[in-house]
Amino acid sequence: MAGADEALFRPVRAGNAFEETVERLLQSIRLGVVGAGERLPPERELAERLGVSRVTLREAIHALSDAGYVESRRGRYGGTFVHETLPEPSAGDQRPDLEDTLSVRYVLETGAAELAAMRSLKPPSREHLTATLAEAAAADLTDYRRRDSRLHLAIAEVTGSASLTSALADVRMRVNRLLDEIPLLEPNLEHSNAQHEAVVAAILAGDAAAARRAMAEHLEGTASLLRAFLT
Incomplete structure (x- = not known):
């Protein structure tokens, strides 16, 4: 070994x-x-x-x-x-394919962050991003998943692409079904909130490359936890 x-x-x-x-x-x-x-x-x-x-x-x-x-x-x-006896992984008969879901999510969400940063965002879009960011940061454990999802959707929404928003909503449903099978870890939520801030700051600054990098790093953290608990 x-x-x-x-x-x-x-x-x-x-x-x-x-x-x-x-x-x-x-x-x-x-x-x-x-x-x-x-x-x-x-x-x-x-x-x-x-x-x-x-x-x-x-x-x-x-x-x-x-x-x-x-x-x-x-x-x-x-x-x-x-422990002598380890927890059994959740039954995965209805579980979305993990690697397929992570791959699609990576492409859609890094692309959405990059595209959002490339847009000349009007005040309502900028306010929408900052408001959903604040709501996610203030959410408690029981409401965190919903607020987190809302922020990620808001990033897609400000791109102006209804098709992208719809596709991202679909993959987010798959992601949430996977996330529901693992524990909410407070250090991860604190880290996620800091990463959310970096993503939104880059979008608002119009820095497409930084927005893409920050989102990629954020998604990699979630992927690490999902792979750890579900594979």
Whole structure:
């Protein structure tokens, strides 16, 4: 398992450090690199190998603990241990194809952000973006998914393309069906809100390349979590 261990516990990318850390840890558990009842590498070592802060690592471990994958034990022989019995993935008979959904979403949403930034947005469109951004940032956990969806649709709407908005709404329905199968993780929501701000700021500044990059980074974080929990 040494090769798999090295491959999974390699440095993550800085843009989505929390999300990719969760993905790497879950992969190591699901693939048996760290087996049921076994202990994860010590926190300091794991943080160094993943190239993340210990705060980020602890947030990722806490998320996996809440989801029922690991538990922390104190004392001389303490550490973070994989549960003997792991949660079963949700039945996927009616689940949209994950990779197909992520691919279509990437094309549509990065394109929508880029196109929105290329438009000369009138005040009502600019206000629509800033209002939906503020609503998403202020949403609590119970309402976050709806407000998040509304912001992503607003970006498509200000492009002026009804066909693009319709297509994005369809893929967002597929995405939300997948997101409903994984836990809402507060560090991810905080990170998403910061990424939303970057996307909207780039659109309002008319910087199409920056808008596309910011949206791509945002989507990659969500994709990491979906792959971690659903595959």
